[in-house]
Amino acid sequence: MTTSSSDHGVSLGMPELPAPDYPDGVRARLELDAREIIARYPDSRSALLPMLHLVQSEEGHVTRTGMQFCADVLELTTAEVAAVATFYTMYRRRPSGDYQVGVCTNTLCAVMGGDAIYSALQEHLGVGNGETTGDGKVTLEHIECNAACDYAPVVMVNWEFFDNQTPESAKRLVDDLRAGRQADPTRGAPLCTFKETARILAGFPDEREGAVDATGGAGPASLTGLRLAKGEKPAARVVHPRDGGPHDEPRSGTAANADVHLSSHDAPQDTSASDPSHPAGPAAEEGQ
Template sequence: MPELPAPDYPQDVRDRLETDAREIIARYPDSRSALLPMLHLVQSEEGHVTRTGMRFCAEMLDLTTAEVTAVATFYTMYRRRPSGDYQVGVCTNTLCAVMGGDAIFEDLQQHLGVGNNGTTPDGKVTLEHIECNAACDFAPVVMVNWEFFDNMTPAAARQLVDDLIEGRPVTPTRGAPLCTFKETARILAGFPDERPGAVE
């Protein structure tokens, strides 16, 4: 059965997103080049790329929704369904798997009571297995919203997700301070990271 047209954003949300979108589009000589950051922008609004978000991008960039959908579904960094505040990815590629990544992933599935791409009932954590993050010398690696947690163990990974769920601060092994998935998406759209300790 064909889907109905995507609903509109509420007017106040659309006005705010249009202001941000114009700022993004102005960075590029050809507006269509702004599609990737625009997808991050709409993802920062709802935590995933919705049909409404894709329609908004198409309208702002003078593209078809098919063109936007093709890009949004090609890249794994764009979520197509609701997910948690924290995307917890366990590398299960060869080296991380051998070094304990598979055990960490299985342990977290049991601990959180969710499967791959499952989200905890409180909406805090989405668990996923991820492919190589080019950090093999720090295996096994867990990523949270694309920030690295190196040399993990099942116990350390359980503590990490428990801290995220309880709202306790966690510090990545390297990189920027941790923020929510929506905040991360806004930063990836090209807006300033105003958190203490962030790179200017």
């Protein structure tokens, strides 16, 4: 029986029963993984973050069973585990899709088109923030800055970058995800499911062929300042159309992972380096 508190508009009920345990085979497998994680740290409680990723990889979100498992293995209280699991947004507290599609709506991405992308995807998918499509494929959310402002507006899928997006390219992206078609991040490792991503975040290697070699690094836009500091001319800017026309695809991963050690002799010519009115002009001249 529950009692109602009209003063606060909430229902007060009996405390929840203890969380059910994992099946024996699942628990034994997770305990093996947990021992490997704990061995990395001098104090077992330091293993809580990767442990939460581990249990998230089992069910796609952090369940009460998962939190109880972490508490048992690390000799913590469930309150200590829940305090961490509810603090960090990368831990899901309810079932969600195979692909977490996050649209950055922080300042720069927003003014460059992030708000328009987010609104377009809400309408296209028929879901709101944190909601999942009926087929269980895509969970949509707006996210804070992911330190990729030089590629704004950015969409992330399971924490992999899809740079320089437009409403049309973002809609094609989620359509590909729902249809099971290949979707290649602009840079970084090949895309995998949210459960697979959670296991990688727990510290276990990505064993897919070529995944490690494909991780790449910072793209040319991120390294322009470094090039100027080294006396090199910056790479030519890539102007990305945002009108939803036939050429609105994001830059390819190959271009984004270009070699950062070009000499000034080999670097693409950029007239901004000799234009005093251009922000890069004086800096480029001082470095030459």
